[in-house]
Amino acid sequence: MKRIQLAAIPLLSATLFACGVNNDKDNTYNAQSDFTRAYQSITDATLKAHTKTLSSDEFEGRSPTSKGEKITLDYLISNFKQMGYEPGNGDSYLQAVNLLEMTASPAMTMTIGNNTFEYKKGMIASTKREKTQVNVNDSDVIFVGFGVNAPEYDWNDYAGLDVKGKTVVILVNDPGFENPDSGKFQGKTMTYYGRWTYKYEEASRQGAAAAIIVHETAPASYGWSVVANSWSGPQYSLVSENGNADRVAVEGWLSNDAAKKVFADAGLDFAQEKAKALVSPYHSNLKQKASITVNSTMKKSVSHNVIATLPGSQTPEEHIIYSAHWDHLGKDENKKGDQIYNGAHDNATGTATALAIAKAYKELTIAPKRSVTFLIVTAEEQGLLGSLYYAEHPIIALDKTVANINMDAMNVLGRTKDVSVVGMGKSELETYLAKAAKRQDRVLTQESRPEAGSYYRSDHFSFAKQGVPALYAKGGNTPIDEKTADYKKRTKLLITGCYHQVCDQFRENWDFSGVREDSQLLFEVGYDLAQSSDWPKWNAASEFQRH
Template sequence: MKKIQLAAIPLLSATLFACGVSNDNKSSENDFTHAYQSITDATLKAHTKTLSSDEFEGRSPTSKGEQVTLDYLIRNFKEMGYQPGNGNSYLQAVNLLEMTASADMAMTIGDNRFEYKKGMIASTKREQSQVSVTDSDVVFVGFGVNAPEYDWNDYAGLDVKGKTVVILVNDPGFENPDSGKFQGKTMTYYGRWTYKYEEASRQGAAAAIIVHETAPASYGWSVVANSWSGPQYSLVSDNGNADRVAIEGWLSNDAAKKVFADAGLDFAQEKAKALQGPYHKSLKQKASVTVNSTMKKSVSQNVIATLPGSETPDEHVIYSAHWDHLGKDESKDGDQIYNGAHDNATGTATALTIAKAFKELNVAPKRSVTFLIVTAEEQGLLGSLYYAEHPIIPLDKTIANLNMDAMNVLGRTKDVSVVGMGKSELETYLAKAASRQNRTLTQESRPEAGSYYRSDHFSFAKQGVPALYAKGGDTPIDEQTAAYKKRAKVVITGCYHQVCDQFRENWDFSGVREDSQLLFEVGYDIAQSTDWPKWSASSEFQRH
């Protein structure tokens, strides 16, 4: 487990670790302490229990459960005295597009015909009922990365307009961690499938096909086949997503090996070349596929509430969490409701509890504190993506984002797990807050999985706003907690995205409480400061 090296992240203020950025005297310290201690297990537990009750019907976007959820959130923010964050409204409308590709499709590459969900998956984000690629030249583009900061461009000198690009999953550091390339086994955004499609779109490709491999993807082919089939969601755009690559898909590893073999190439050897430096090579074959889709547009809502700052109210610290889950499946026998207690009633409960703590202060922080509770995270971070692309608070006035997702109900820990460790100076604030609890910062247990790019803070990071995602840890506080964690983790893990993700009275909320207090302190210190936390030099993100 990697512990944080504070020397690697510049201290933002000489007073930060002394007594807290804002605690200039004993009365302000007492004021902060009262607010800090107002965050309790009981409050967090009560909100989680309510939000994950059957009345909320699994909190699916655009459902009856959404309206019940919105009413609950707005009522709480009003009762706390928070102002509407969007003019006179607590809501921001998010226009969603649902597209379902017909399973009656196949992809041909050269003499090979690959069947849907067996050797290939294909879909489109374009708002068209039918999208085709016919006799498109196939080009292997290595990892499909264009990263000037790493002096790496797999597309250099290559025109892929109208062509089908075949791309390796993850980034060059994963399987060559000692090479000094990228960040070793820690995935950068260049390793995420979302980036691969975005870059292929920028390059003008007609189709972008990622080669699946279990280890670098961090999930098996069944996850690809199940997750990329059925309804797929995106945001409605002015141009109908015409700037997206027409076809987005995957090839199984066996299918890819056949394609390379037909080109007289060995897949493993070509991959080895791609690991050494920017690489591309024609596969001397043509690809064809047609995707027929049904489309449905709908509207969901983000919730936004603000506590205006006492001195610089135009500058904001934004806390985020997603209120949505998977809703209700009436085709199921027995329990039909995906209550989403852990994911993410706990995060939404944390947001409400931290919001209440800020109102316990005698004087509001100098900067404004805003709570953004977003929709459609489960459909691909769409609520936060929409907000980041249509910000209500200007991004150049957004100091930082602190995200809360699937909080730690496994008991108190000696450490704090930082997802995407080393990315920004926000970790200096986090280390100071952790020290109050005698905790240390550690790197997430599987940085190669790219978890930093899988929750709502990432939408802010892409826009250059420093974003922090930290929670829990791996080392239980004592043996009793360790025994509880061993039992409870089986349920938490096994019930992920299942109807059994339900509130349990025996959950230990002490870990959620400590993490909530931790994030409250981080936000408080930033809101009381005049500093603008920066990204680290090694991060792929920088302020725009």
């Protein structure tokens, strides 16, 4: 009898909420006007102010474990406290993330056959193993095509091949990118098999000593400078029980020009070998030896995810989780001139969006039925490590996590007629997104460059791998009017090429109206989910399913 009586309380509350009744003051409550007030509380000025602060020089590029981390955490926690959010991890707003920081000495060279390549010029290399020195000496060099072992696509570049102790050279992306009409993989849309993270993982499973990816700008979706900047300096991984002994000793990249020299010395043409690898699983012996020594300084450290919760009014055990990453690349004191990677676009804008949406929820007179939690994670730039750690050590049970909504590098190019859905077609969350877009007279469109594999490159992917439906959407490609189109053209000229560069800085003339509309859009998606009892599902064609 007690259980029946207790269960009746939330049912009664739900009825009152649905009828627009509240027992406060005049006993009237208009849910729609309450939502509208919260929706409209998200403003350009709020988003701009947070972005400007988070990307200022004071934050020193927000590198994990640095002075910049402490300043960033203090800023985020202060804001969540002022808004009235509860700590998401017991009595703490923080979740400790144990990181292994490895900094490879730039005084290294890689020798393959008769060629010696210099650090950051023709090659870049590091290690994830917990050792101050790793050596690869006179290791046989094997070209393994795309380095893919995918039974569901009937594709295995390692079939019949023993690469234990050898150096594997791997093409970037997957076989569908440059052969989109072949029916292989998902055409130009990158699968996880095209990601560099997967290629190192598979080479490790195969027992290789070293895994070297050949850089090409189009299939990688970024230039060599991004590789040189992102894979140099401190590199992080999660602390493991075996000291990452199951990883390849050396993980690296070769520039395209360097790779062509290696293939030429083997009497092979790089383009012809690549063409063979596009058609079917392929490998070939490059009949050369590779040698490299990586000396590293090693430090175990602790960074932090920030987690804050607005408890639900009826089913607080069920959560909608918004995610964004607070970190960027920090500062490079060896660099001449500007040394700070401010990360204004990536990802001060996403963090600002999280704070603006969090404030909007607190504008509601009655909290949503389900809890709404904000997870601002660390070490995204180092391979989604903060969100990966959270997904493997969830504070909120994954089977109580209804959905994840992610925010990364928001649209500073002005309002758009469309909404770009990254990884379009993956889940029923797009139904909620379409409803929210309709309010703004916008339509859903596929991301402009699905070949970049963006769905696997931000923190929602950590949730997706665990079966939690995850949405990543932001401003589309069609400007709202001619004035915006002109602004977009001018602004793109300024920010193009600034990804992971020191020029990713806040600009006073940025138009935040597109960020605001997208923030309102994602607020509505989360609000509707939080007011619902539905559990969105993955679409049948998706590679993810809830466990």
